[in-house]
Amino acid sequence: MAFRFSLNNKSGVPYYRQIVNRVIYGVANEMLLPGERLPTVRQLSVDLQVNLNTIAKAYSELELRGIVNTQQGTGTFVSQNESVIDxxxxxxxxxxxxxxxxxxxxxxxxxxxxxxxxxxxxxxxxxxxxxxx
Amino acid sequence: MAFRFSLNNKSGVPYYRQIVNRVIYGVANEMLLPGERLPTVRQLSVDLQVNLNTIAKAYSELELRGIVNTQQGTGTFVSQNESVIDxxxxxxxxxxxxxxxxxxxxxxxxxxxxxxxxxxxxxxxxxxxxxxx
Amino acid sequence: MAFRFSLNNKSGVPYYRQIVNRVIYGVANEMLLPGERLPTVRQLSVDLQVNLNTIAKAYSELELRGIVNTQQGTGTFVSQNESVIDxxxxxxxxxxxxxxxxxxxxxxxxxxxxxxxxxxxxxxxxxxxxxxx
Amino acid sequence: MAFRFSLNNKSGVPYYRQIVNRVIYGVANEMLLPGERLPTVRQLSVDLQVNLNTIAKAYSELELRGIVNTQQGTGTFVSQNESVIDxxxxxxxxxxxxxxxxxxxxxxxxxxxxxxxxxxxxxxxxxxxxxxx
DNA sequence: GTGGTCTAGACCACA
DNA sequence: GTGGTCTAGACCACT
Missing domain, CATH: 1.20.5 (Single alpha-helices involved in coiled-coils or other helix-helix interfaces)
Structure with missing residues (x-):
């Protein structure tokens, strides 16, 4: 069973933040494993019916926070970094x-x-x- | 010792909401008693170094929610109402x-x-x- | 003399990254002091002749990295955080x-x-x- | 001991450039000697787990810059040229x-x-x- | 195909 | 006035 994304448009939480939180949550609870590939920006944008840039923004925050790492042309993967926090x-x-x-x-x-x-x-x-x- | 206000400019929580929350918290924990007078809008705006309108917005939300009563020309007072939080x-x-x-x-x-x-x-x-x- | 921004469109370095680097550089070399206000997104977008969103992207990365902090409706300020790095x-x-x-x-x-x-x-x-x- | 290649997927440097740089570095430091044979495109693509085209792109840039010579059907060799870096x-x-x-x-x-x-x-x-x- | 950057322009929340 | 979010759509670099 795949890890699922979903958006709640009533919560007032921005879409991009919901995605960021969802990934962090998935990683913390081992529903997303190190090295696992996230859906492509385009795919997720279709699935969630939001603009491509919104997904890209979320992924780029995750990259900056070291939670995922991105290789252009290849995809976005859960970072291997074991918990940076001691x-x-x-x-x-x-x-x-x-x-x-x-x-x-x-x-x-x-x-x-x-x-x-x-x-x-x-x-x-x-x-x-x-x-x- | 008086009930103190303070603002955290790193939390990302809007100023007006920080003030609202502070008052609610104070009332719930009996640091602000029914009938007690809040600082004037003008005073608080000076103390906290924020715009007058920001304080006014916070007080007006508190008034709307029945947590405080405003007496034109007299001041703003903690409401006598028990059920502060709807x-x-x-x-x-x-x-x-x-x-x-x-x-x-x-x-x-x-x-x-x-x-x-x-x-x-x-x-x-x-x-x-x-x-x- | 004010802290100046400028963009080099030949270097291949993305605009938003040039801005991020410029601010980091300024902070590191005490040309930008803690609490100092950065130009508004709109102002800088006019000055540098780039789109508003490009500036916003730069500022938002700086915020995420804790280098500046932002208060909606007020502006963007160099963070008070003394060097997080020991x-x-x-x-x-x-x-x-x-x-x-x-x-x-x-x-x-x-x-x-x-x-x-x-x-x-x-x-x-x-x-x-x-x-x- | 052979000259080793490796890729860092966190640096953000494109794979093909990492390979190019690695060869240049090897040549400059005499870890790769003029006439020495590089791994085949196919071999390296297997070793590094990247797409064949990525290796090919790197080798073709090296060829273009005169750092290696490709002999159709024979392999890729470090160029005899002294002035590797223009x-x-x-x-x-x-x-x-x-x-x-x-x-x-x-x-x-x-x-x-x-x-x-x-x-x-x-x-x-x-x-x-x-x-x- | 993948992600990255940038623009133009809209609408919202906050001070 | 300030910054924040989102869209639509373009073009580029990399695999």
């Missing part, structure tokens, strides 16, 4: 993000259980994105 | 926070499962704080 | 780059003196870019 | 190397002056190597 930084970052997240939802008056449910729902959607746009 | 805003906020959270952990190369575990651990710690912490 | 890394990088450079010119059969002259010439050009494009 | 190519190469060098040190946040000093120091060391190094 494990201790990763752990610290994770804790910080978790604490901030829990603080923010409590500031909104949201119970932790509700947040967990929401996270799981979004997670499920991301694992199996809907076909439509 | 459910649809709450839902939107929750989704946004969850999406951002998942994006950020992905960017750190952390799998969603790891993050869930971390969240649960922190949550458990907060419910049953160890002595001394 | 000094020992900097020193190591410098030595590596210098060695590689000396190796490469000798591989081309170029004497060190010639290279120094060329470096100084380019350096002079960059300090005082020609008015034309 | 002056205009040399000049272009020098400029490109200098520009890249200045860009890279800027990206490290190093001032041009510091780099000049470092270059001179390394140069001096190389001219008068310390005992033991």
């Amino acid at each position: 494990p201790s930084e990763k752990e610290k970052g994770l804790l910080r993000l978790c604490r901030t997240f829990l603080d923010e939802i409590s500031a909104l008056g949201i119970k932790t259980d509700e947040a967990f449910t929401a996270l799981k729902t979004i997670e499920k959607e991301r694992k199996n994105p809907k076909k439509g746009s | 459910p649809s805003e709450k839902e939107k906020g929750l989704l946004r926070l969850c999406r951002t959270f998942l994006d950020e952990i992905s960017a750190l190369g952390i799998k969603t499962d790891e993050a869930f575990t971390a969240l649960k651990t922190i949550e458990k710690e907060r419910k049953n704080p160890k002595k001394g912490s | 000094p020992s890394e900097k020193e190591k990088g410098l030595l590596r780059l210098c060695r590689t450079f000396l190796d490469e010119i000798s591989a081309l059969g170029i004497k060190t003196d010639e290279a120094f002259t060329a470096l100084k010439t380019i350096e002079k050009e960059r300090k005082n870019p020609k008015k034309g494009s | 002056p205009s190519e040399k000049e272009k190469g020098l400029l490109r190397l200098c520009r890249t060098f200045l860009d890279e040190i800027s990206a490290l946040g190093i001032k041009t002056d510091e780099a000049f000093t470092a270059l001179k120091t390394i140069e001096k060391e190389r001219k008068n190597p310390k005992k033991g190094s």
